[in-house]
Amino acid sequence: MSANRLNVDGIMLFEQPFARVPYEDYRKVFRTSQKYVEKELGAVQTSCGDLSKRVNLGTVTAEDAAKGIDGMIARVETLKRKLSELQDSAGAPTLGVMRERLEHLAQVESIQSTTEPEFARWADVRLDRWLVDWALRNGKEQTARTLAEHKGIQRLVDIDLFSDIRRIEDALRNQSCTEALAWCSENRNALRKIKNTLEFDLRLQEYIELIRTGKRIEAIAYSKKHLIAWQSTHQQQIRTAAALLCFPPKTTCGPYKRLYDKGRWKNLADSFRLAIYNLSTLPTEPLLHLAMYAGLASLKLPTCYDPETRNADCPICDPDLGRLAQEVPFSHHVNSTIVCRLNGKIMDADNMPMAFPQSGQVYSKEALGEMAAKNDGFVTCPRTGEQCEFSALRKVFIS
Template sequence: MAGNKLNIEGVMLFEQPFTRVPYENYRKVFRTSQKQIEKELSAVQLSASDLLKKSQTAGSERKADDSVKAIDAMIARIETLKRKLSDLHDSTGHPTLTVLRERTQHLAAVEALQNEADPEFSRWADTRLDRWLVDWSLRTGREGTARQITQDRGIEKLVDIELFTEIRRIEEALKRRSCTEALAWCSENKAALRKIKNPLEFELRFQEFIELARALKQDDAIAYQKKYLLGWQDTHLPQITQASALLAVPPARAFGPYKWLYDPLRWTTLVESFRLSIYNLSTLPTEPLLHLGMYAGLASLKLPACYNHETKNADCPVCDPSLGHLATDVPFSHHVNSTIVCRLTGRIIDENNSPLAFPASGQIYSREALEDMAAKNDGIVTCPRSNERIPFEDLRKVYIS
C-alpha cells in the first residue's frame, strides 16, 4: 500500500487460488455433465437411426408395438439422463456455484474500497487473516483447529476444508503403501494431468509394479507391466527398462539403483509428488498463504542494517530475533528513496519529525525522541552512544536532501 491508498493489485496478488479452487471444481461438474449428455444422446441417436432403417425395410409387416418399445426405451434413457444431471447439480454443481459466487462477492467488496483506513477494509482484512489461518492449519495437519476457526468466524464458503480433507485422505493411503485412492484421483483428473504432462499416474503405476516385484510375484508383475506401463514407453522407457530388471533382482540381492527402487522412502516421494500435483491443478501455492503474506511483508522491510547488531530497530520485524529467521531467504527491500528511522523510537524521520544532531559527536535522532527526553530531564538531552550531554536548544538542525 502506498500512503493510505489501497493497493488493489497487491491485495489481489494473493487471491488467485481463492476463486480458482471452486472454479476448477465447477469445471469438473461441467465436464462430467457434458460426458453424460454426449454418451446418452449418442445412444439415443443411434437407436433412432436404427429404428428409421428398420421401419423403411420392414414395410407394413413391421409391428407397431416394436416401434413403441424402442421409443419408450429412448424416452426412459433421456429421463434417466435428466435425473442424473439433476442429482449432480443438486449434490455438487449448485453448492460449488454458491461458493464461487460468495467468494467473488467477497473480492468485489474490497475492490469497492479506496482507503486502507476504511473500517470496512479492516473487517475484510480480519476475514482474510482468518482464511489464511485456516489454510495454515489444514496444511499442517490441524484440521480440528481449522474447523473451529471456520465455525466461529462463519467462513465455511471461504475456505477449502473439503479439498484438504481429500488431500489428507489420499496421503494417508499412500503412507499405508496403497496407491488405490491416488490412482482413482488421477482417473478423475486424467485430462487435466495429461494437459500439463504430469507423470504422477506413471509414478504410481511404477510403484505398484515395484511392490509386485518385492513380493516375488513375477507373473503378476509381468502382466501388470504389459497392462499399465508399456503405454508410457514413449516418455519413460529408461525407467520401465530398469524396473524390468527387478524381476531378476529380488530385494535381498538388490544393489546400486535397484536398491533405491526397493527403498521404502520412495513412498514419501510419492506423497510429495501427489501433493505438488493437486496443488498445481488447484493453483495452490506450495507454501501456506500465511507464510507468503509474512514473506511479502518481511521482504518490504529487510535491509542490510537489520543484520548489523549495532543498528537493530526494536520495532522492525526483521530485526526481531523471533521473526527475523523467516526473512533469511527473502530478498532485500529495494527502495528508490532512502527511509531514515530514528534509533530511539523506531519511527520514520521526515519533514514532520525532523532530524536533530548532537554538535560534537554528530549523532542524529528524531525531534520527537529528543523533545520527549528534554521534557523528562529539565531541557537536557543526552546522546546514548557518545554520552554527550547538552541543552535541547544547542542541538543542530539537519536537512534531508
C-alpha cells in the first residue's frame, strides 16, 4: 500500500463528533415535536371520546357538540403552529448544518492520496475547525467567532453549543444552579440513560445553600420535594445532608465541612461540562490536541528528553510541544531510525551517516556535504569544534 494513500476510515472515525453534534441536536428537536404531538393529540382523542359517549347517550346539545369540535380544532391548529415554529427555529437550521457537514466529509471519499491538492484544501479547513474548537474550549469565544467568520466555516463549528456551555458554567461559578437545572430538565431522559447524577448534585447544592443562609425550614421542604426522590440510589448522601441541619457552616467535622466547601461549585461546573460532552459525543480533549497526540506518539523517544541529544527540528524536543508529548507513550520502533542533528533528516542508505575521525560524532552525508560546499571542502563538528576535510569522514554502517 502506498505511504501517501489516504486512510478514509481513520479520518471518518476521528470525525465522528463533527457529524454527531448536529445529529444529537436534531434528535432533541424530534423528541420535543413528539412530546407536543402526544400531548395535544392525546387531549384531542380524549375530548373526541367523551363527546362521542355523550352523543350516544343523548346528553349533549348541538351547540355543545359544536363547541367541543371547535375546541379540538383549536388544539390541532395550536399543535400545527408549535411544530411549524419549532421546525423554522431549530429543525431546518439543524438539518442544514448536518447536510453541510456531511457534504464536507463526503469530499474525502473522492480523494485517493494525501498528495492531491484537494486533500490539502480539505485539510486546511479541518485545521481551521480544530483551531476554532480549541479556542472555544479555552474560553476564547470572540477569537473563535472571528476565525470562523474569516474562514467562512460558521456551520462547520459548534459555537452555539460552547456558548451555552460557557453561560451555564459562568452561572455555576457565580453560585447559581438555575441554568444548569433547566438544562438537566431538558435532557433528563438522556442523563438517566447514562446514569448521570448531575441533577441530584445540583439539588443537593441548593439544599446546602439554604442551610448555609439559615433557612432550615425551607431546606427541609426542599429536601422533601427534590432529594427524597433520589433515595433509592443516594440514600447515604441524603442522610448526611439531613444531618447537616445540625452543623453550622464553620464546622470542623469532616463530612459536613466538605459539604459546606465552596470548591463544590467548581466541581459542579466540571461535572456539567463532562455531562454535556458525553451527551453531545464530544471528546474531553480539544480535537487539535488529539491529532497532535497521534503525531507526537509516533515521534516520541527517550532521547528527546536528554539535554545532550536534543534536536532543534524535532517537535518532541521543543519545550512547549514536549510538555504536551509527556502525556503520550513512547513510539514503538521495530527498526532504529537515526535523525541528523544538523538538518533533522533521517539517515539511511540514501543519506548515509558520516562520522568525524577523532570525536566520532555522527551527522548525515547530505548535511555535511552542504557544509563542505560552503567551506572549500572542510567540515566542522558543531558540538566538539573538530575540523577536517569531507573526504576524511568515515561512513557508518548500522547493523
